[in-house]
Amino acid sequence: MFNKEDFVGNWTAFITPFEEYESIDRDAFDNLLQKQVDAGIKGVLLLGTTAEYPTLSREEDTQITLRGIDIINQNASVMVNIGTNSTYETLENLKKYENIPGIDAYLVVNPYYNKPTQSGLYKHFKVIADESSRPIIVYNIKGRTGVNLETSTLxxxxxxxxxxxxxxxxxxxxxxxxxxxxxxxxxxxxxAGDDGMTYHTIKSGGDGAVGVASNLLPQETTKFVNSGLSGNMQDFEDWSKYLQEFFDNEGIQTNPLPIKTALSYTGDIKEIFRLPLCPMDDDYKKNWLEVVKGYINT
Incomplete structure (x- = not known):
């Protein structure tokens, strides 16, 4: 049964840490996820863009999901991305997870690359919703998919x-x-689907965020979001100003390059990506880490 309060708050679009030879670093995964729980995060999104989902095998998807559910252990909500640019592949993902307990919702993104019409988007989401036993969160991101889900279609x-x-x-x-x-x-x-829009979304009456910065700053971003949701506007303004430089710069290169680089700098993970993603360009990395230092050394 759907309970809105299970979804209101600060969510982390969680990364996937890798070992050498690009296997999943399970120890780093466990430790980072536990930090999220300890910080009081509302929920964690697994297998999203920030997790480098397109580069993961379907076997790895299942391993990550099961491990994440086990570590979170009902201390936060769990959302799992099942969306692809194929309706039928998305349905196959759905079937795989339907019998796995501990998942609170599925994330389903606009089909990317295909650029469907609004009618196509409607049919895509409708087919998936009709087959799902769980709540669905639609992910509208034109910048990565090439198509916008219009409000009338939603x-x-x-x-x-x-x-x-x-x-x-x-x-x-x-x-x-x-x-x-x-x-x-x-x-x-x-x-809010990106950190830079969290302030506006909550101030306009929205319900929280699914962000990237909280991978590194779970306590700070949770306080930021919760202050806005509770109506403590002075704290909300103060946290917004404090986090603004981080939000403004975390997109200096393609997500998740900056956030994983920051977590590598703090020693939480190794600086390893899967192609076609690769380490940040040196100049961008230098500038980005100067920003990061201001948040982890205070």
Whole structure:
């Protein structure tokens, strides 16, 4: 049964740490995830873009999900990305996870590369929702998928399904975010899909964020989000100003390069990516780590 409060708050789009030869670093995974739980994070998104999901095998997907559920142990909510650019592959992912306990919701992204019409987007999400026994959070990110889920299409999906309960909104369009918040039902969850839009989303009446910065700064970002949700606007403003430089610079190169580089600098993980992702360019890395030092040495 859907409970909106299970989704309201600060979520982390969790990374995947790798060992040499690009195997999953299970010790680093366990330690980082435990830090999330200890920081009081609302929930963790597994297998998202930040996790380098397109480079993972389906066997690794299952291993990561099972391990994540075990470590979190009901101390936070768990969202698992099942979305691909193929409706039928997404349905296969759905079937794989349906019998695994401990998953609170699925994330389903706009089909990337295909650039479907609004009718195609509607049919894609509707087919998946009809087959799912769990709540679905739609992920609207035009920058990575080439297509925007229009608010009218989202409203139609909410009306025609029982389990599309929220959206991770990363359109980058302030007006669209505001429209989604204002036009969706009160029990619909609107989460900022990028850190830089968290302040606006919550101030406009949204319900939290699924962010990247919280991989490194789980306590700080949780205090930021929770202060806004609780109406403590002075703290909310102060945290926003404090975190702004980090948010402004974490996109200096493609996600998850900067956040994994920062976690490597702190010794939490090894600086290893899977192609086509690779270490940051030297100049960008130098500038980025100067920003990071200001947050981990204070």
């Amino acid at each position: 409203l139609q999906l909410i009306n025609d399904t029982n389990n599309i309960v929220g959206v991770k909104e990363a359109s980058g369009d302030i007006k669209q975010i505001s429209d989604v918040i204002q036009q969706t039902p009160n029990d619909f969850v609107v989460l």
